[in-house]
Amino acid sequence: MNAIPFIPFLLALVMSPLLPGSINRTKALFAGRRGPPLLQTYFDLWKLLRKGAVYSRATTWVFRAGPMVGLAAVLVGAMLMPLGNCPALLGFPADFFLFAGLLGLMRFFMVIAALDTGSSFEGMGASREVYYSALVEPALLVALVTVARQTGTLSLSAMCGRVSDGHWLNFGPVLALVVVALLIVLLAENARIPVDDPNTHLELTMIHEVMALDHGGPDLAFILYGAALKLWLYSALLVGIVLPATGAAWLDVLLALGGMFVVGLVVGTIESVMARLRLAIVPQLLVGAGALAATAFVLALK
């Protein structure tokens, strides 16, 4: 049996918590701090998984189901996402629509879990989450359709595997626009600066973090791990589109892993050099991402 398709899934399971660590290290480097250890997310997960739980009396089973549904959905998403040129466990035409649907399911349950607490802070976070994601979704799909048209393929694995240096030489602008659009999508979907601030403790400025305000113990561990996986998957998508295939499977995997940490570096750099945008400005950025992707599509029409 061919082991190659299992590699992206297993690597995502094992290595995804490294990605937030690498972003934090980059930020620490910029700020001249020592910063938390690279493995901090693993420590957090380990600590949380050993704890008990505290629940609000207002909550119901919906609150408890949220993190589990979210993690299960993103785990299936991990089976759909290739790593660089290494094909995914499941690959079929239009698989990224299922990917988007699964992440939508994850969001749906996180949002209703937040609303279940009856807290206005979490309600506010939930409201902003659905607000931004509704604007991000078109950008993501249009960008992927553009890549599909450019490569003439229909599934994520084929798209990522098919992008060659020839594409970059001949259609550089198209791919560059797509990459910028997808980077904005990555930042917005994973609650990074300039859309959301993962560090702030002022609940009023947060989106993703505030929705998890009442979760603790294993539930919070599921949320943290799910978020790390989601970041990993979006980074893998970006890397897959940027990296041309070399032909050697193992070399491809190594290159892709390197690429993942370059994404971490880029995100960390963005977080270090700019501030969070005002909430009213964010939609312009997100709609802008969609416009970039649509422009790329028009350029890709021959």
Next chain:
Amino acid sequence: MTWLLFALAALLAGALTVLFPAWILRRPGRARWPQRAGAPVAARSGHRALPDSLPAIQSDCEISKAEPSGRYVSWLGAGSVVIAAVLGCVPAVRAVLGGPVESLRLPWPVPFGEFSIAMDPLTAWFLLPTLLLSALSAIYGAGYLRAWQGRRPLGPVWLFYCLLVLGMSLVLLARNAVLFLFAWELMAVASFFLVTFDHEDEAAREAGWIYFVATHLGTAFLLVFFLLLARETGSMDFGVWAEKGVAAHGLAGILFLLAIIGFGTKAGFMPFHVWLPEAHPAAPSHVSALMSGVMIKTGIYGLVRAFTFLGTPPLWWGWLLIGMGLTSGVLGVLSALAQHDLKRLLAYHSVENIGIIALGLGVGLLGLSTGSTTLTVLGFGGGLLHVANHALFKGLLFLGAGAVLQTTGTHEIDHLGGLLKRMPWTAVTFLVGAVAISGLPPLNGFVSEFLIFMGAFQGGVLLNAAIAVPLLALIAGLALIGGLAAACFTKAFGVVFLGELRSRHVFGAREAGWAMRLPMLLLAAACALIGLLAPLVVGNLLPVLENVTGLPHEVVRESLAASTASLPWVVLGSIVFLLLLLTLVLLRRGLLAGRPVVETVTWRCGYARPSARMQYTASSFAQPLVDLFRPLLRTRKSVQKPDGCFPRAGALKTATPDISREELYRPGFQYIAAWLSRLRWLQHGNVQLYVLYIAVTLMVLLAWKFR
């Protein structure tokens, strides 16, 4: 056919019998309106006496004594609909599975008319959800209307319910234009009386009139459509129309536009949807479910049937339909987002879903005109599957909204909250419907949207720019609609069912009875089943697609098999998801076993005196999106800010009236009314003169005939 005739007869019998027991049992000198006894109770219990809302508790004990006939009538009516549905399903299932087309012709002494009905796969595909939802809504209605026993005579409700089901079935079965229009009118009139069921409420009466006017304007376009077709082919028979077709391109285009307006009014395409957000909330909830779930689909059926008469479509038909679909989809979901009335919100979602169906049909038409069978099969397949799916989840959601309305007495979302604790079954089924309508895996809404998306995606990737660009717009629009629908249903479910009990409306809430719960559970199960058995269900679309596209069997079969090869993978993904979820549930249970699990208050950042009124409301939840799309929605706000050193009261009121009603129809109708007021001198209330008008008109017509 015998089964079918028995089914139709059962409906007629039901319609008649519900009238007579009501009459017979009401005769013996009882008070005709026993609600006078019940009314003070409603007032005392402090409910804002919304007429559709008298809590079940008091009406049960007070009124069932007063009028025993109510319950018999309900079970008679519901029973006959259920029997008819079971009988009718037999031939419908046979036809969907690809059996021979059964037909029946009886003479009918109406000029140009013939009682000609047939059950082909297309009819059966629409008839199955119609019968299923009719039966389930009827069972639900028998429970739901108990709150009205004695306050209204229930006989007429069930009469019109049976007639509505009969009308819908006949519309789908008719193969003669006169019979079709007769059934179309029967359906419209029956549903008008159901919408105005609560005729003491002025809003319901107005909703009824808007519906009546809108549906007849639509029918006027249909009349022209049928007459033009009849003149072209010299027959009123659908079979002849499908065979001969329309040769002239110009005429076909005009017919297409007439069909879009005529059938689109019933289906609820933006901007012909104005009656929908008025009529659906006004009707009793089980009727709303039926109207929103299946009655508006007769418009889609008519449109698809019309495609089979009009020959090969030019490209602009597909573009137009995609444009209409995008308008309806995006504006429908945005308008829904701005509503804080649960049933109005659901009604706007019907506009959105009709938009999604139109997108599918548009892709199918593009496929037909470019000769791409993949596009044809995926577009029509997705659109038609969405017809069935929407019937299931929208029916489910309206029934859930009805259960909430009945026990709390309000459809104002911002007054509700925390109902999951009181009505766990209703909440779970409503959640299933909410996930399904948001187009999320693993439920049925995702499957149909996946097919439509797949069609657009393949066209966008493989075809030339003239097709690819509209299809890209479709993909972006579908993604936006999906995101906004998720926003809207997290709002609806979250604010109504989650959090703390918000106001006095919900304190006394309790779970709906079994007659109401069972249909909701069955519909939820159907949503899940279609999601998990997607390849099987889509495989059964084969005869329907042949019927619609007119392509040869082999071509459709191969194309359907090739283009839906992804579906088993999608289902595999869904099953893996469910298994993983189960694993995580067990894992979490294992982890928490033996550890401290504490219950406390929600963390409010240090604030120690939380109150249920501090929860996020539906209006605040939707505010960012509503503000972003302000130019399209024109929400009216009136704010009373708390001011002074010791602020006491503050208030915020928002209302989002329908934009096409405000900006298009109101000015238009006012202009027409002003213009026509010049003819007011003709109206003076003198009946003799009116008779004279009629006589003169007849004579003029006679003279014109023999000129």
